[in-house]
Amino acid sequence: MDADSIAAELKSPEVARRRAAAESLLHEGGGLAVIPLVMACEDADEQVREAANAALEGLGPPPREVGPQLATALQRPGLAGYWAATLLGRLGTAASPWSRALGVAVAENRDSSVRQRAAWALGKIGPQAIEASAALEAASRDADARLARLATKALQTIGRAR
Numbered sequence: 001m002d003a004d005s006i007a008a009e010l011k012s013p014e015v016a017r018r019r020a021a022a023e024s025l026l027h028e029g030g031g032l033a034v035i036p037l038v039m040a041c042e043d044a045d046e047q048v049r050e051a052a053n054a055a056l057e058g059l060g061p062p063p064r065e066v067g068p069q070l071a072t073a074l075q076r077p078g079l080a081g082y083w084a085a086t087l088l089g090r091l092g093t094a095a096s097p098w099s100r101a102l103g104v105a106v107a108e109n110r111d112s113s114v115r116q117r118a119a120w121a122l123g124k125i126g127p128q129a130i131e132a133s134a135a136l137e138a139a140s141r142d143a144d145a146r147l148a149r150l151a152t153k154a155l156q157t158i159g160r161a162r
Contacts, residue, residue, distance in 0.1 A: 007033035010040045022051030034062040035069045041079035061090040071101035077111035089121030096128035103132030123154035
């Protein structure tokens with residue numbers, strides 16, 4: 001079965017099929033099935049979520065062409081938003097077109113783990129993420145100590161240290 005077919009199985013109403021698809025992607029690599037894997041992190045079934053998380057953990061940088069979909073997924077709280085930020089961060093400077101979306105996630109996502117991971121990702125992008133500086137500066141003063149630390153580090157990487 002090809003990656004597109006496996007990814008389609010992640011949307012099956014049958015839990016067993018979703019589990020098998022996530023497990024298959026774990027062993028074969030996600031490739032262009034990155035977005036379905038990110039969304040499978042929100043599955044109602046714990047085993048599907050675990051397999052999707054494990055598959056994403058094992059991936060390196062995603063294909064750049066999924067950047068717009070990852071930027072959209074940044075709006076989600078929880079693991080989908082977390083993984084969207086993580087995968088954009090793994091792209092490094094190639095994720096610079098989505099710096100603004102990452103900045104919005106730092107400033108507005110209601111999930112602290114997503115906000116933290118978006119700040120981390122902006123640090124991985126570096127100077128090309130300058131448009132997110134205002135969001136990072138505000139986050140560097142946040143009561144969430146981890147977010148403040150990650151935002152400060154990202155600002156240093158961008159070249160906008162306070």
